[in-house]
Amino acid sequence: MIYSYYPGCTLKDRARQLDLYARASAAALGLELKELTQWQCCGAVYPAASDDIASRLSAVRALMNTEEKKLVTMCSACHHVLKRTNFDWKQDATFRTRATNYLQPEVPYDGSVEVVHFLELLRDEIGFDELKKKVVNPLTGRKIGAFYGCLLLRPSKVLSFDDPENPTIMENFIRALGAEPVSYPYRNECCGAYVAMEDQKSAQTQVERALNSAVAAGCEELITACPLCMYNLVENATVHRLPVKYFTELLAEALGVKEA
Amino acid sequence: MDQNTRFLTETVLRISGVDPRKCMKCGKCSGTCPNYDAMEYHPHQFVSMVENGLIEQLMNSNAVYLCLGCMACVERCPRHVAPGKLVGALAQLKLRKQDGNHKGGNDIAAMADEKVPQQLLMAAMRKYRK
Amino acid sequence: MPKIGVFVCWCGSNIAGTVDVEAVSEAMKTVPGVVFSTNYQYMCSAAGQKMIADAIHEYHLDGIVVASCSPRMHENTFRKTAQAAGLNPYMVEIANIREQCSWIHKDKEEGTRKAIVLAKAAVAKLLHNQPLQAGTSAVTKRCLVIGGGIAGIQTALDVANAGYEVDIVEQRPTIGGRMAQLDKTFPTLDCSACILTPKMVEAAQNEKIRIISYAKVEKVEGFVGNFRATIRKKARFIDENKCTGCSLCMQKCPSKKGRDEFNMEMNNRPAIYIPFAQAIPNVAVIDPEQCIKLKSGKCGLCEKVCSAGAINYQQKDELLEREYGAIVVATGFRPMDPSPLNELGYAENKDVITSLELERLMNAAGPTKGTLLRPSDLKHPREIVFIQCVGSRCDENTNRGKPYCSKICCMYTAKHAMLIRDKYPDTNVHVFYIDVRTPGKNFDEFYRRAVEQYGVDYIKGMVGKVAREGDKLMVRGSDLINNRQVEIAADLVVLATAIEPDPSARSIGTMLTASMDTNDFFTEAHAKLRPVESPTAGIFLSGVAQGPKDVPETVAQASAAASKVIGLLAKDHLVTNPCVALSDELLCNGCSQCEKVCPYGAITYENREVRGPGVREVRRVARVNPAVCQGCGACTVTCPSGAMDLKGFTNQQIMAEVDAICL
Known part of the structure; x- marks a missing residue:
């Protein structure tokens, strides 16, 4: 296609x-x-x-x-x-x-x-079951949390991406790649990036809440689909820190095409 | 309500699409707002104050720039009021005034470190100046 | 030409405010057939009715048109007036110039013009009216109550105590309903089971009452006074007459993975079970989804231990056909699933529970034997947050719940908070609320007691997020009075979820042709004046099926419904509506379409000798049973050959009305 x-x-x-x-x-x-x-x-x-x-x-x-x-x-x-x-x-x-x-x-x-x-393409066109079959380097043993942020989910009537309060698409994605998805409550809250330049402290508050929530739930690394979240989760982390990757990097890793 | 206040109120309601009369003053928006502590006025106050003609007070507050735009209040409002849209529209209204820029292009560039994603820079350009 | 009198009512200023009533009565004087026309302040008053009677005598009227309010209000009044003055009551027509004219128009000139047109249409119809005679039908002196909760039980007891037979059909294996699941009842805090179970026993022992449990009404035919219902009694695989309720089978059953519905599925139950100790009938039931014997043919342990020989794996569903004069809908409610409001974490956290789940956790017969332990780790919660209005009072443009106030949540939350503070004084209780609504006798006093005496912390504001962090639930919400956002580290979160009609209500409403609102609550015949009757004759409403209410209100309404049922069953005969369908045999082509659309089963086909000009043959033609026909008119509009007509609303009459308006 x-x-x-x-x-x-x-x-x-x-x-x-x-x-x-x-x-x-x-x-x-x-x-x-x-x-x-x-x-x-x-x-x-x-x-x-x-x-x-x-x-x-x-x-x-x-x-x-x-x-x-x-x-x-x-x-x-x-x-x-x-x-x-x-x-x-x-x-x-x-x-x-x-x-x-x-x-x-x-x-x-x-x-x-x-x-x-x-x-959505991976979920609806390929299917996570099919995706699983194409994995050559399963990410076994890795505890990965998804950070959805706000932009993909809300307003849900327009975005119709996933359940805005209890999204599962990225968890299913992580599972398909052989890793263990870790769900945590603040995964669908805002990272605060839009005010990061105006008021770094506000951004830091959001990041700390998200990372604290992720760490408490047992996440060892995070994935995101958003460059704003990526910047903020890395640059404005204060107390807690977790490695953050784009979801595509994780995908490439599992499909064995990361180095290519 | 004086003429200017009425004009501003009508404009902000029109461009935001918010109907403050639908609000039942439950405080869900302010309960869910992630940046509540940083904002001088809180989401439920935006709705109530616009309805009561206190719009300039809101426009003169930095709170309009501290809204994260995350739409948690929009999504979770049980009355379909969407306070977040009102906050965003007020910021817009402020920009439309003469000398209404919150920050100039150079100010924004100065605020950015070398890691700031382009998208964020562009967003700031859109949000802070005409 | 018939002589017609026209009477224009002012209805105080209701009509006269927007319609020039004088101009209407003047205009009507020039209409062919009208020999008398007048107007008066209140036609429905004694003086107004006398005016009508006098005119009938003086002008030898053949029919009258009253231009007034909706025929639903006073058609009967004026029919009686006409009858007393010697007219056939069906020679009365109402022109509705209030609801359909004055109330909806502002411009007086426009309103007056329309009122004249409506009155003219009524005259045009009346010129084609024929005197009609009402018949009578017998009344079956038995009542069907659908639903065996406190509403159904109370209605059944009252009807039975008046001497009439009652069948209670209950979908669950026992009667008792939601009230049986409650721990205590507000505002007096008496134990729910202690006041309910005597009533359950009373119903079971009343020789006029037959309890048909684990059953559903599958089909209802007929009409007021003469309903015929088909009831499916589901196979419970137990001989009800033999089972003694000893519960030995429950202890021996090796399959223990059924979800205990009575305890809101917070624990497991065996495949063979009695829902709770005071169940009525106190008879076991086998869950076929869980029973090893029914699924694989192996096991049969319960049969071996049952000394009464009550187990019957071969039992099949049974169909009962019963006749009734009246039907009471008492289908009750269930708590709404709070999953659409998932920021509150109900789906992911065991320690976020609904209020009904809390009732079971606090009840001595519940999964924790009445000790308040939280579901996840069975520890005592020390910090409890209640959230009110969960899924209630939501705008229809959101997908977050119901538009209505569920009415009972403020009070049961105050009750829960108070009981917890009383039993566990070291536990902090916070209640997030929007408004505290306590309009009931001793209700506000009760709520104040929770605050003042028991120190329950009421926070005006709403919760935005519940997030698990370790073994705590972090509850973030607004505290509007103190103008701050708070975060409470809670051990247990209780959601006062909206209540919604039981899911069976919709299909029952359709079956009974009883109207419902958009929320699936049954609609009353009149919101204020006929609150316990459905607009469909012979159908009565009891309990939450009609709208949210608490126990005392439910009982009051249940008794009110019973009094209406008794009033109906006390009659030997009912006067039938003469406005029924009639088929012209000469025109009928035997197509059967009318039979298919008739919702009452009033039309049958038979071979009959038809005689007419140049015709004398046996044909298959439609025949209407006037005792069953309700005059809905579905057959007349369906009939392709124009053979079917509705008395009092003939095609000729309707066309005359249309012509009077349009020509």
């Missing part, structure tokens, strides 16, 4: 590993991720004002440039903005009209693209 792929700015630089290992793993799994020939910033944050059309335009451009039926995302933040903008496109006629008037596309976007996170 061929999928359009939106890596996003951070995956070209600070979160290069998230992208690199995703591509290697996808190839090993027989998934073709075709990067959009043209893309810009996803918009960085989903706008708080419903009349803010401009900051959603670049997301619309990405959707418009999608050639395949599904647009795969890797970064939680990009996924959040693209998915919500796509949802708005279908629900909000005013937004649709205004954005179309501004962009003046040759062919208007028909709203048919489905924005899919790579984890």
Whole structure:
């Protein structure tokens, strides 16, 4: 299967590993991720004002440039903005009209693209049972916690990614790779990255709560899908510390393509 | 309510899509807010104060920048009020005023260390300035 | 042409405020057939009714139109007035110019115009009315009560004590319902079992009451006074007449993995079991999912130890057909599953429990024999947090629960908090609340006692997250009065979950054609004035099936329902509605479509000699049983050949009304 792929700015630089290992793993799994020939910033944050059309335009451009039926995302933040903008496109006629008037596309976007996170692709298209069969280096004995953060889960009616209060997709992913998933209560809370620059102390409070919760539950390492969480969990850790990896790195490791 | 307050209130309700009258003042939002202690005003107060015309007090508070935008209050609100949307919209409203920038581009660049992901930098650019 | 009188009611300012009643009665004077038209402040008053009677005599009226409120309110009143004045009561038509006109319009001119049109339509219909005669039907003097909780038991006892037979059909193996699971009852704190079990015994010993347990009502046909129900009595693999309830089988049964429903599945029970010691009937039941003998053919231990020879592995479901004059719905409730609010951690943490689970943990017959131990490690909890309104009072746009207040939670939470502080004074109890609602006799005093005498810590605010950390549950919530966020390291968290109708209610409602609201509570015939009757004649409502209520309210309502049942069963005959369907044999083509849509089974087909102009042959035609027909009209709109008609609402009458409005 061929999928359009939106890596996003951070995956070209600070979160290069998230992208690199995703591509290697996808190839090993027989998934073709075709990067959009043209893309810009996803918009960085989903706008708080419903009349803010401009900051959603670049997301619309990405959707418009999608050639395949599904647009795969890797970064939680990009996924959040693209998915919500796509949802708005279908629900909000005013937004649709205004954005179309501004962009003046040759062919208007028909709203048919489905924005899919790579984890959803693994769950729904490959299947975790199938994934398990492709594992060559099972991660036996490792106690791994998933840090979901907020962007993948909420608002759940739009993201419809997983149960927002008791998500299991990443735990099932970890299990498929042969490791032991450790579930902990703060895995679906915010890491605080959005205020990290403005108020480092706030960010540290969130990170400490998350890490404390993870350590108490017995996690020995964490995975995340979000460059913001990655930065924050590593840089703003104070009392507790845990090694944090992108989920794609774990996947590449298990599939035996990490060094390739 | 004076004219300016009424204008601001109507605008923030329109762009946020929040209906404060739906609030039953249960405090779920403030019970779930992860950054409660850092914020001068708390999620339930945002809802109540907007309804009571105290909108400028909120706009002048740093609390609007300390909301993590994590939507825990939006997700868990039993009345579908979504206080977090109101906080975000107030921050937007503040930006739209003359000289409403919270931080300039150079300030933001100065705040970033070399490890800050691009996404976060971009987000700050969007959130703190026009 | 018939002579018609029109009477326009002001209903005080209810109608006259938005409708120019004078203009309406004037306008009606010019309508063909109308020989008299007037208006008055309250037509339903004695003076108004006299005005109508006088006009009937003076102008020799053949029919009257009253332009007033909904026919649901006063059609009967005016029919009686007309009858007393010598008119056939079915020569009365109501033009609803209140609910369908004045109340919904603001513009007086528009309202007046519409009122005139509605009155004209009523006249047009009345010109085609025929005098109708009501028949009578016999009443089966037996009552069916669906559900054997405190509501069903109370209704059954009251009806039986008035001398009528009652069947209680209970889906579980024993009667007693939710009240049997409660430890103590507010506000007097008497032991629930101590006040309930005597009533259960009384029901069992009453010779007028038949308890059909482990059974469900599968089909109901007929109508008020004449219901016929099919009841499936599930195989319990025990001969009820032989079992002595000695419980030896329970002790010997090697399969012990059944979940104990009575203890909210907090412990296991054997495959053969009696739900609790005071169960009625005190007879065992075999869970076929757990029984080794039924699953694999091996074992048979219970049969060997049963000295009464009561075990019967071959037993099959049994179908009973019974006739009833009245049916009482007492299907009760269950606590809502709090999983949608998973930030409270119910699904992942054994020590996050519902209030009903706590009842069992505090009960001497419960899994911990009445010592309060938390489920995960059986340790005494020293710090307990209660959370109120879990799943109640939620907006419909969220998926978080019910829009209504569950009514009983404030009081049972105060009760739990008080009992715990009383028994374990070293335990701290915190209650997160939104409002404390205590409108009941001695209720607020009770709640104040929990605070003032027992030192229960009430925190105005809600919990945002419950997170396990080691052997503690970290409860983070708002404390609105002190303007702070608090985190309490708790040992046990108790959720005051919303209550919802028992899941069986929906299908029973459909079977009885008894209307329900969007929450699956049964609807009353009138929210204020007929609160224990369903709009469907002969169906009565008892207990939480109608809406959330506590034990005293349930008992009061159960007795009220019983009095309505007794009022019905005391009659030998019921006057039937003459507005029933009638099939024109000459037009009927025998297609059977009317038979299929009839919800009451009132239509049968038979071969009959049909005579008409140029016709004399035997045909298969529809026949309506007027005693069974409820006049719903489904057959008339279904009939493709126009043979089926509804008396009092004939096609001709309806078309005349439509023409009067549209032409």
